[in-house]
Amino acid sequence: MPRRLAFFLFRSPTYTGSELPQARPGRWAWPRLLISLLVALPLPLLGLGVGVFQAQRQLQRQAERSVAETIERLDQILDSSRQAAESVQSLISETCNVDNQHLLQWRAATNPYVRSINLARGGRLYCSSLLGPISLDLETSTFVDGRLRLMAGNFATPDIPLLVLRYSANGGSAMAVVDSRYLRAVLQLAIQEGDLYLKVGNLRMGLDGRVSNAPIPELSEAFAQRASNSHPYTVIAGSPTGSVENHLLNYTLPFLALTAAGGLFVGLICYRLLGRPSSPRTILRRALEAKQFEPFLQPIVDACDGRWVGAEVLMRWRLPGEGLIRPDLFIPMAERTGLILPMTRDLMQQVAAVLAPHAADLPPHCHLGFNISAAHCRDPQLLDDCRSFLAAFPPGSIELWLELTERELIEPTEESDQLFQQLSAIGVKVAIDDFGIGHASLNYLQRFKVDALKIDQSFVQHIGADTLSGHLLDTLVELATRLDIDLVAEGVETKAQLDYLQALGIPYLQGYLFGRPMPAHEFMPALHQHRNAVGDTIDHQQ
Ligand SMILES: Nc1nc2c(ncn2[C@@H]2O[C@@H]3COP(=O)(O)O[C@H]4[C@@H](O)[C@H](n5cnc6c(=O)[nH]c(N)nc65)O[C@@H]4COP(=O)(O)O[C@H]3[C@H]2O)c(=O)[nH]1
Secondary structure (H helix, E strand, C coil): CCHHHHHHHHCCCCCCCCCCCCCCHHHHHHHHHHHHHHHHCHHHHHHHHHHHHHHHHHHHHHHHHHHHHHHHHHHHHHHHHHHHHHCCHHHCCCCCCHHHHHHHHHHHHHCCCEEEEEEEECCEEEEECCCEEEEEECCHHHCECCCEEEECCCCCCCCCCEEEEEEEECCEEEEEEEEHHHHHHHHHHHCCCCEEEEEECCEEECCCCCEECCCCCCCCCEEEEEECCCCCCEEEEEECCCHHHHHHHHHHHHHHHHHHHHHHHHHHHHHHHHHCCCCHHHHHHHHHHCCCEEEEEEEEEECCCCCEEEEEEEEEEEECCCEEECHHHCHHHHHHHCCHHHHHHHHHHHHHHHHHHHHHHCCCCEEEEEEECHHHHCCCHHHHHHHHHHHCCCCCCEEEEEEECCCCCCCCCHHHHHHHHHHHHCCCEEEEEEECCCCCHHHHHHHCCCCEEEECHHHHHCCCCCHHHHHHHHHHHHHHHHHCCEEEECCCCCHHHHHHHHHHCCCEEECCCCCCCEEHHHHHHHHHHHHHHHHHHHHHHC
16 A cells, blocks of 8 residues: 555544644544445445445346256257157067067167167057066156156056156057156256256256255246257256345355445545544634634722723633633634634624623623634624624714734725724724734724734733833833823733832733633623722722
């Protein structure tokens, strides 16, 4: 087997060749096996069907050929026997003297099939080439058509079956007796498989050479029957139940094995193909169709009093058998394949479905931020998606924020400028995410009408650790003040960071200190819980 084919067939099914997570192969194993079986089965089944059809056809042809051959040979034997009987017809009117006996013996001896020749007159046998003068009842009525009689034995050899040909002439008859051993040899030579019978009247002789009046067993798989044109007998050939199976085993086994091996091979290839990792796009599309992408909400708080003012929506992939997948493992691929557009749309719809019924309970002008990427800036449908999202809430109850990331460079075009103007016109705000770490951040500030900057968490994490981060934060605050835009600091984890950022006057904060990203449906209960806690604190402070 070529190496590439062997590798394809036998390498581990868990090898994906892709970084994108996939559902565990185990869950998909049964349907995969079932499909592979369904693909593998037709070939051996077809092989079996063809084999059975061929076997039946061959058995039938064989039966017909055997009947024809048997009749041809039996007719030869009987024609020759009739000649022997005919040759002694002149003796019928004569007595059974020594000369006549010798003549009978000589005629029997010179015919290849005839064992003895007998003469009869007045319904009785009176002269035999074997026994000389005799007197036995001829039982004329037992001769079929008065010409042929199959016997299990006679007076001379009671245990050896024989076929008697009667030739009538001169007021009597001459009988040529054919030994059953010839007949048996003829039958056996004419057939390879199945059964073959010589039938004379209601008696029949089979391949075992026995004569019987029992009915011929049912020949269900193949059947052929023909009567001789020259003599009153019939030959029957055929195959009983089970012959097709025997024929298949004896003659078609290699063919069946080949089709079974072919089916196995096809099934194996199918199994491997089904186990091969799908393209990243297909994996993500299937996950989207299966509603596996879920919104998680992380609170954004007012830096002054810690009250929740809104949340950033973060995508999670709930992969069956694997649990929750972090966005950095699939978002870049979603952006590259363009699937980020329908995924974000789906996320917006899910958030609206969960939060809109609780709009009255949300913080005033609740800030709800979605991450968007370069592809969104070229997608006019983003405007409709934002409109639909806003329309799900009572007017003025929420503020929709789009957070622009720099994973893919956003090339401002006329199209994108127009889109952002339209977004601004319907009240959608734009924030630059992870501000300060990307080379294009300042560029974006120039090109887009930006409403807020989200300070990258790396600056926050270095608070207290180095003075440079402090200076940079000071500069960012100054920049935001000058541009009159909002600031949100991400990744706030400690009280020290909180104090520092509060002192700097950064208005909004986000981080584990205030709340981790949580499933959307947990957001409202968590908000109520938080309000109780913060309400207490504020009252206490006042
Ligand atoms: N160490 C630390 N981390 C904190 C803290 N507070 C928040 N974070 C994490 O910081 C990330 C903030 O989101 P991001 O900067 O927009 O960064 C996001 C965003 O760029 C991207 N992303 C997430 N959801 C979406 C989405 O729906 N669409 C797009 N285009 N990108 C998304 O994936 C990034 C990573 O998201 P997450 O893993 O959810 O990671 C989130 C959040 O869980 C903290 O106190 N400490």
